[in-house]
């Protein structure tokens with residue numbers, strides 16, 4: 490492990506633009522693993538702990554990504570004529586084509602001679618983030634070397650494959666070593682294909698190295714969360730809960746709503762370690778039962794959860810009847826449920842999906858299971874994009890119900906603040922406001938109706954009084970008419986008709 494002091498010195502240089510008198514963090518020896526980021530004072534939930542900026546950033550350009558995105562601003566471009574005309578093999582927008590960073594990238598790749606410079610090649614575009622390490626300053630390069638690099642047999646493959654796409658790829662051992670090391674550092678500490686960010690529903694697909702963030706260790710219930718500044722891509726890390734002075738500041742490397750086994754496998758395979766946090770040591774995951782499935786015994790209504798063994802295929806136990814099941818048996822149930830729900834998630838009808846989740850899925854999978862949570866998240870995302878085939882009442886009740894369901898899971902897990910919680914709270918708030926406004930409008934309508942009804946009643950009363958008065962007047966007139974007049978009227982013709 491490189492000493493925390495040297496790491497701090499290099500980080501100070503990197504983070505000079507954000508220098509503050511009394512930083513809330515320092516690099517220290519971690520109880521979790523190697524170095525870690527520690528709180529230098531008590532921190533309140535929501536407080537900014539630090540800002541970080543990318544030392545390296547570039548398009549992820551993975552196979553499933555569209556390649557027509559600018560290699561500088563990372564924004565999606567029209568899907569024709571987006572390649573640089575200078576022959577470097579990089580996609581670029583008209584604004585960024587004039588920037589210094591592009592000139593540096595373009596000169597470097599041009600000198601390597603891409604085989605087909607006019608054709609977007611994912612291997613070349615993906616390499617850019619790594620190759621940019623060559624043009625960093627010595628301090629910046631030292632910082633890369635200072636970060637942990639999990640070296641496996643595969644870490645040289647990326648550069649080896651990229652070399653085949655150029656005519657004059659560097660053979661200088663030092664340059665190739667810098668790139669190979671950068672690949673390993675990016676894999677250990679970086680982001681790849683982040684799905685955390687999107688603008689106008691367009692997902693950013695980039696890989697990046699945020700060095701201070703790279704020193705943060707993982708916890709399945711992290712005590713911090715991050716957001717990004719749109720224009721600069723800078724990262725802002727905040728306290729998710731109150732943090733005490735001296736406590737380690739942790740982040741999560743995995744999705745939060747995955748079960749113990751899936752997280753264990755991901756961390757083992759991708760990050761090379763086994764997490765021993767309290768959530769990973771609790772078969773119920775703090776009572777959230779995210780991996781929970783129904784007992785295979787049809788007479789038992791218990792939930793079955795995996796044993797904590799650290800093995801990828803543990804046995805499962807029913808918490809009620811204590812019956813044991815094999816991993817393969819429980820995976821059959823999970824696969825069946827995942828298949829059924831995902832088929833509905835991928836179908837076109839949002840109404841059908843909501844109906845399925847509300848009325849059907851509970852009969853074969855507990856609502857706490859991650860596949861149900863994922864499906865509810867998918868519904869909320871689709872609702873945020875438009876109403877689709879749902880009427881206003883269904884949209885409103887679904888938003889309220891699913892946001893509350895997901896927040897309940899977060900509370901059970903003990904998750905503090907996060908971007909997701911903020912978004913859910915905003916949705917709930919908006920929905921509650923909308924409902925309150927609708928109720929006010931309804932009350933106003935009822936008030937007006939009551940007012941009208943009262944007016945009608947008063948009018949009726951007035952008419953009745955008038956009618957009475959007219960009747961009385963007619964009677965009085967009749968009574969006052971002299972007998973002579975009556976006699977002068979021809980026989981059989983009422984006086985009124987005459988008039």
Ligand SMILES: C[S@@+](CC[C@H](N)C(=O)[O-])C[C@H]1O[C@@H](n2cnc3c(N)ncnc32)[C@H](O)[C@@H]1O
Nearest residue numbers: 522523524637677678703704705706707760762
């Ligand atoms: C991004 S680095 C974290 C900083 C690292 N501790 C250091 O000294 O530079 C990621 C590596 O730290 C270790 N690590 C992080 N979180 C861990 C955890 N919860 N349990 C065990 N090892 C962990 C693993 O070796 C992982 O590959």
